[in-house]
Amino acid sequence: MSSRALRTPSSAARPVGTVTRGTTNPNRLRRMDRWIAAAHGAALRRAADPLAVDLGYGAAPWTAVELLLRLRTAAPHARVVGIEIDPARVAAARPYEREGLSFRHGGFEVPLPARPVLIRAANVLRQYDEGDVGAVWERLCARLAPDGLLVEGTCDEIGRRHVWVALGPEGPRTVTFAARLASLERPSDLAERLPKALIHRNVPGEPVHAFLRDFDRAWAAAAPYASYGARQRWIRAVRDLRADWPVVDRGTRWRQGEVTVRWEALAPRGA
Incomplete structure (x- = not known):
């Protein structure tokens, strides 16, 4: 310590x-x-x-x-x-x-x-x-x-x-990612703002790295929705991401450019 x-x-x-x-x-x-x-x-x-x-x-x-x-x-x-x-x-x-x-x-x-x-x-x-x-x-x-x-x-x-x-x-519950979508090129741009508990864990083999990788893939797959605006693209990407990751919030928060995931899914290995 x-x-x-x-x-x-x-x-x-x-x-x-x-x-x-x-x-x-x-x-x-x-x-x-x-x-x-x-x-x-x-x-x-x-x-x-x-x-x-x-x-x-x-x-x-x-x-x-x-x-x-x-x-x-x-x-x-x-x-x-x-x-x-x-x-x-x-x-x-x-x-x-x-x-x-x-x-x-x-x-x-x-x-x-x-x-x-x-x-x-x-x-x-x-x-x-x-x-x-x-x-x-x-x-x-x-x-x-x-x-x-x-x-x-x-x-x-x-x-x-x-x-x-x-x-x-009792301890950590969730991690929330939030962005002004008009300025976001890809979800992994948020990696630079990870809190101290996670920022050094954005490397292969760590859950937060896998999450951001999958989020980028979902974002790329949702590219056709970009014609309806960045918000619709984000919503579609989160819907797809939810198939493999424990997303705990709903569309009302996604529309704000947010997504919240259970801490256990992103916690550093060995923590």
Whole structure:
């Protein structure tokens, strides 16, 4: 286990983790947020305290502000706490606090008295070693409410391509691939945005490599549907892919340029 991800604090007040680059842009995480609202909105509505955490929101608070707005379309009483390991970033975010939105200094220990129903950690683990991921996931999942969800993944700078893992208190459940289809040449273009747990496993012999290979083949076979638009081509490719891979979502999500697959089908060999 690397010492960086689970560094033992020298005092109880010292957050666990290291400072990220902090790059962020407005609307960068819209695909992930919309998926969360659709997939996890019911759990947020059921919760007595629908608390969500934007972990590692970066140098500017835009992603936390947007997460609150998007979650409230599904759960009107949701509240969001943005957590950052850099105290200067927390201080810079404080002027953006409002009803339902606050900011706090912290790291992977998630220093809140309540257990969140959602933890979103986007573009946080990219700087860590692959060997760190399991321990970070375990730590974050242990902080979740019983009906909680951890969503961890990576996207490009303007949110056109995004891949994330969804985890419950018991561990990883699914992997979601999402793209702006008009800018996608082939599904394997998403490989560059695989989360840390998978990005180094996109090699022959690993399940995620086989999945992207088969997705590219299905995409090529669906080329005649391109005349109806990239969305129809994507939908057809996912329908074909479903014959060999455990796709868990349906056409309403495929139309958004998404596909979600069970984690067990893509998990690294030996994991």
